[in-house]
Amino acid sequence: MNKIGADKVISVYWFIILFLVAGAVVYIVSEFYGKPYDVREVEANIMVNQVADCLSENGKLIELNEEFRNDFMKNCRLNFKTEFEGEGEYYLEINFTDFPDGKNKVFSDIITGNLNLKEGLLITKDSGSFRYSLKSFYSLAKDGDSEKEIVVKILSIVRKTEKNAK
Template sequence: MKIFLINKKNKKGNVFSMWWFVMAVLVAAVIYIMVNMFFQSPIDIRDLEVNSLINHVADCIYYAGQFNNNINFVPKNSLEKQDSTLENNPVSNNLKIDKEFLIKNCNLNLYDENYPKENQYFIQVNIYELKTVSNSLDYEDNLLVSYIAGNEILKDYCDLQLQKNFYPSANALEEVKYEDNIYKTLPFCKNKKFYASTRQIMSDNSRNEYIVEIIGGIKKLNENVKI
């Protein structure tokens, strides 16, 4: 009788041990598959990077209700007045893009040691004068200032993507499917626009009003995209 009970307990113990062994193998297999999938499919964080870059430049251009003191609304070769304040400078039609302002005045370091031969970042700032025309706001034809820094080759990609709403946000990568996922092998671009005004009130109780547009682009395909 005692021998029978012992054998019965041993059988239950063997079944119990085998069940735990199978469960352990399944859990280990699931963990292995998940880890393998994670490392084979890099996470695209360029959306976060370009947001950080744009926000940094935005604070440099306009902060606490004031424009950066070094901003000049007239190109260097068009200055006719000693006074270079925003309110007193006329708008020039001979606008030239300033490629030094952002690096010098916004504490930008766009160099990446992982890409010593090609700059992976692009940033552009456009400042427009905001005018009311026929009870509607118009600014696109009133460009006053344009600054660029980084890899200018990315500008063409950004112009194309933003014009066609190619992928304005990270969510669009899931919503829009292109053949062979070609869109993933292109630089990631994003833009931001915000309203700005000068604190000084004019003689007619109005303020000078502006639209600031910032366009940022990041390439960095090796870390973020599986090609």
């Protein structure tokens, strides 16, 4: 009895194994490289830095008059428009409180963007559906002839789940 038939059967089986391993490797590689990089936290930090740079010059707060507040986005060179129409992908909130306690408001808050993101943050802080950056810094604000010490707290939230998370 010759073994030629047995070798041919094993060859087919060998190819099955080969395709199985190749398929698994392709799946693993595509699963890993198919995931997008999540840059939302960096984006949120950049937004905070941009706002801080806009509000404070040489350690002193700029004048927060009606004109500045009405055109806040334009004055601070911020643009919340994205390819996703209708849904707000960003939220920005700026608080001005006294130093060092931070209990009393010195100026009214500046709030812009999608309010739902903040509510979402309060409910699920570590959700992968958005990333946030919460930072504060010390500054001096004009108070008549003198200067007042204040703390500026900036919260920025970035959603953009479709582009950054899978």
